[in-house]
Amino acid sequence: MVDRPNKPSALAATPGLQPQAQVTISHGNSRVSASLPSGESIEILLYGATVLSWKDASGDEKLWLSEGAKLDGTKAVRGGIPLVFPVFGTAPDHEATSKLPQHGFARNSRWEFLGKSTSESSSNSVKLDFGLSSENLDEAARQLWPYKFGLLYSVTLDRESLKTALVITNEGDVPFEFQTLLHTYFRIKDISSVQIAGLEDSPYVDKVDAAKAKTQSSDPVAFSGETDRVYTPAKGPSHPVVISEGGAAKFSIVRDNLDDVVVWNPWIDKAAGMGDFEPKDGWKNMVCAEAGAVSSWQKLEKGDAFEGAQTIYLK
Numbered sequence: 175m176v177d178r179p180n181k182p183s184a185l186a187a188t189p190g191l192q193p194q195a196q197v198t199i200s201h202g203n204s205r206v207s208a209s210l211p212s213g214e215s216i217e218i219l220l221y222g223a224t225v226l227s228w229k230d231a232s233g234d235e236k237l238w239l240s241e242g243a244k245l246d247g248t249k250a251v252r253g254g255i256p257l258v259f260p261v262f263g264t265a266p267d268h269e270a271t272s273k274l275p276q277h278g279f280a281r282n283s284r285w286e287f288l289g290k291s292t293s294e295s296s297s298n299s300v301k302l303d304f305g306l307s308s309e310n311l312d313e314a315a316r317q318l319w320p321y322k323f324g325l326l327y328s329v330t331l332d333r334e335s336l337k338t339a340l341v342i343t344n345e346g347d348v349p350f351e352f353q354t355l356l357h358t359y360f361r362i363k364d365i366s367s368v369q370i371a372g373l374e375d376s377p378y379v380d381k382v383d384a385a386k387a388k389t390q391s392s393d394p395v396a397f398s399g400e401t402d403r404v405y406t407p408a409k410g411p412s413h414p415v416v417i418s419e420g421g422a423a424k425f426s427i428v429r430d431n432l433d434d435v436v437v438w439n440p441w442i443d444k445a446a447g448m449g450d451f452e453p454k455d456g457w458k459n460m461v462c463a464e465a466g467a468v469s470s471w472q473k474l475e476k477g478d479a480f481e482g483a484q485t486i487y488l489k
């Protein structure tokens with residue numbers, strides 16, 4: 175082969191043309207992934223619009239995903255970021271949602287991929303949009319919760335952060351009430367050296383102690399057993415909730431219009447009882463810090479919309 179001394183330089187180096195984020199649809203149209211030119215990446219399963227993976231430029235995974243998670247649409251995903259809507263847990267006393275399964279139907283429904291957008295000024299960011307509306311639900315789910323709604327879920331990957339934002343619209347003629355939550359499973363090395371700051375002096379409901387109302391001390395949250403608490407942080411959504419390990423901050427979560435933070439680790443026995451939780455000692459390597467609006471009900475009048483978001487910064 176003849177070597178050309180003046181061969182054209184690669185397109186990526188052409189002035190004015192920055193390399194762009196790559197978006198790929200795979201697994202028989204069931205997953206969408208995106209990667210930045212610098213190497214960061216995310217992967218989303220259309221079932222539940224569940225973020226399965228978030229990696230930094232070196233390929234280091236930030237989310238915990240159970241090795242036993244069902245990714246075939248037969249069960250909500252155990253790990254990543256499942257989306258809770260329109261009920262947190264179950265609500266036997268809230269008539270409109272009392273028949274719904276635990277954490278509602280959004281995490282068990284197939285969403286549509288609506289497309290990507292990139293910021294013109296930067297190749298360092300990509301936003302993927304997903305949609306779910308009453309029309310997408312199967313008949314059984316529509317019977318259980320007969321309201322007309324639209325959900326728009328946007329997942330934005332930057333070099334140093336991941337933002338997940340949900341817009342909920344009432345597209346029907348009658349008001350409805352809902353709860354919602356971004357159920358993020360963070361990957362950590364050892365739960366015994368993890369602390370969560372930003373919840374100091376805040377009221378919480380302790381779900382492992384008869385749902386008693388308690389107040390966090392002025393110390394960060396540390397873990398020595400099953401933990402399942404619904405905090406309403408005293409300093410409000412814009413004050414960061416920081417997950418640190420061995421004294422070093424790893425993740426900082428800033429919320430927008432989501433007043434609550436659920437902190438969950440199942441520990442030994444609960445993990446053993448979950449068929450899709452693998453490996454069984456995986457509870458050591460995960461902690462859920464879940465931004466949401468769950469301690470009360472949000473009411474949406476006809477035509478109104480609610481927007482809530484979290485941005486997770488790598489530290």
Ligand SMILES: O=P(O)(O)OC[C@H]1O[C@@H](O)[C@H](O)[C@@H](O)[C@@H]1O
Pocket residue numbers: 250263276277357381402403436438464
């Ligand atoms: O097993 P699921 O339905 O995914 O729920 C997991 C956990 O989700 C948390 O948000 C709840 O506070 C816990 O009570 C619950 O156990």
